[in-house]
Amino acid sequence: MTNILQDHIKKTISVDTEKLQLLADFFEQKVFAKKETLLSEGKTCREIFFVAKGCLQIYFVKPNGLEQTIDFAIENWWTSDFMAFLKHTPATFSIKAVEKTNVFILFNSSQQKLLTEIPEMETYFRLIFQRAYAASQKRVRLLYEFSREDLYLQFSKNYPDFIQRVPQYLLASFLGFTPEYLSEIRKKNIS
Amino acid sequence: MTNILQDHIKKTISVDTEKLQLLADFFEQKVFAKKETLLSEGKTCREIFFVAKGCLQIYFVKPNGLEQTIDFAIENWWTSDFMAFLKHTPATFSIKAVEKTNVFILFNSSQQKLLTEIPEMETYFRLIFQRAYAASQKRVRLLYEFSREDLYLQFSKNYPDFIQRVPQYLLASFLGFTPEYLSEIRKKNIS
Numbered sequence: 056m057t058n059i060l061q062d063h064i065k066k067t068i069s070v071d072t073e074k075l076q077l078l079a080d081f082f083e084q085k086v087f088a089k090k091e092t093l094l095s096e097g098k099t100c101r102e103i104f105f106v107a108k109g110c111l112q113i114y115f116v117k118p119n120g121l122e123q124t125i126d127f128a129i130e131n132w133w134t135s136d137f138m139a140f141l142k143h144t145p146a147t148f149s150i151k152a153v154e155k156t157n158v159f160i161l162f163n164s165s166q167q168k169l170l171t172e173i174p175e176m177e178t179y180f181r182l183i184f185q186r187a188y189a190a191s192q193k194r195v196r197l198l199y200e201f202s203r204e205d206l207y208l209q210f211s212k213n214y215p216d217f218i219q220r221v222p223q224y225l226l227a228s229f230l231g232f233t234p235e236y237l238s239e240i241r242k243k244n245i246s
Numbered sequence: 247m248t249n250i251l252q253d254h255i256k257k258t259i260s261v262d263t264e265k266l267q268l269l270a271d272f273f274e275q276k277v278f279a280k281k282e283t284l285l286s287e288g289k290t291c292r293e294i295f296f297v298a299k300g301c302l303q304i305y306f307v308k309p310n311g312l313e314q315t316i317d318f319a320i321e322n323w324w325t326s327d328f329m330a331f332l333k334h335t336p337a338t339f340s341i342k343a344v345e346k347t348n349v350f351i352l353f354n355s356s357q358q359k360l361l362t363e364i365p366e367m368e369t370y371f372r373l374i375f376q377r378a379y380a381a382s383q384k385r386v387r388l389l390y391e392f393s394r395e396d397l398y399l400q401f402s403k404n405y406p407d408f409i410q411r412v413p414q415y416l417l418a419s420f421l422g423f424t425p426e427y428l429s430e431i432r433k434k435n436i437s
Binding site: 115117123125126136137138140141147148170174177178180181184185186187188189190191192193194195196198199200231 | 306308314316317327328329331332338339361365368369371372375376377378379380381382383384385386387389390391422
């Protein structure tokens with residue numbers, strides 16, 4: 056499994072293969088079962104997660120007790136509560152596994168050592184965060200530009216496999232629909 | 247003026263002062279007048295901007311011809327169309343000066359040379375993008391959590407100086423209000 060992260064790093068930056076052998080010392084590998092929690096709102100956030108296989112849901116719990124999904128992370132994405140990770144403060148949202156998910160975990164106690172021993176990883180993380188921020192900027196524009204129904208149609212066109220993979224109630228929560236309304240839109244656009 | 251960027255870098259990372267003297271070779275300094283355009287939708291985006299003094303508006307033009315503000319950048323913030331900058335594609339939104347604004351510009355033609363000659367700048371930009379992404383994740387949560395009226399009240403509480411500084415029609419556009427509706431909310435909450 057280490058190879059999945061190594062491959063992602065090799066695709067992103069140029070680095071000697073022998074240096075990549077050192078990576079195992081810095082990352083913890085873990086498998087989470089479907090619906091298992093990786094990070095809980097209110098707990099100090101000390102780690103960031105790389106999805107090697109599977110899918111994670113990032114959400115918070117609304118005053119009415121319902122989960123509001125704000126993001127997903129699938130293969131080759133990093134996720135965490137990055138503000139809480141940076142500031143060593145309690146997480147403001149939770150992360151759990153949508154399906155059985157294999158992750159690599161980087162704890163903040165290992166991060167500085169990793170960056171000192173393999174300085175190329177500064178470039179890797181610079182590019183990871185640069186891309187993530189660019190994608191997020193694009194997302195904010197889409198939120199302003201499209202109605203929620205149009206967002207769903209855009210999403211279906213751009214990520215057809217993802218739409219099939221994620222339970223519909225989670226997709227509805229992400230899009231801010233009720234599951235019933237999502238079901239209506241789907242019927243309308245299939246017929 | 248170089249000192250403003252140097253100070254920001256020194257606050258963010260540890261780097262020899264003599265290395266910082268080299269910075270002037272990589273950045274272009276420019277002053278934009280109020281309402282002057284820095285980046286136009288549709289034009290190839292080759293640069294990123296650091297605001298030394300002033301305020302920038304990031305927006306796109308809706309089919310009805312109105313500007314939709316999606317973000318602002320004030321002192322010590324970097325901005326650009328980061329996806330277009332990364333992929334060397336046409337910008338999907340525009341940037342213009344809200345007031346007279348002094349910026350440092352880093353062109354992609356200089357970026358690689360800067361990172362090679364001053365490798366500490368990899369750490370600087372890693373931290374810049376990590377913070378920007380963290381802030382954006384927090385913003386997405388707020389967009390799901392609060393009504394637009396509550397967002398305005400939160401915003402007023404957290405950034406009182408900013409609320410005074412930015413023209414109300416731009417603030418209304420950012421919050422997705424009409425200027426008239428914003429004016430009503432303000433009156434309601436002052437009285």
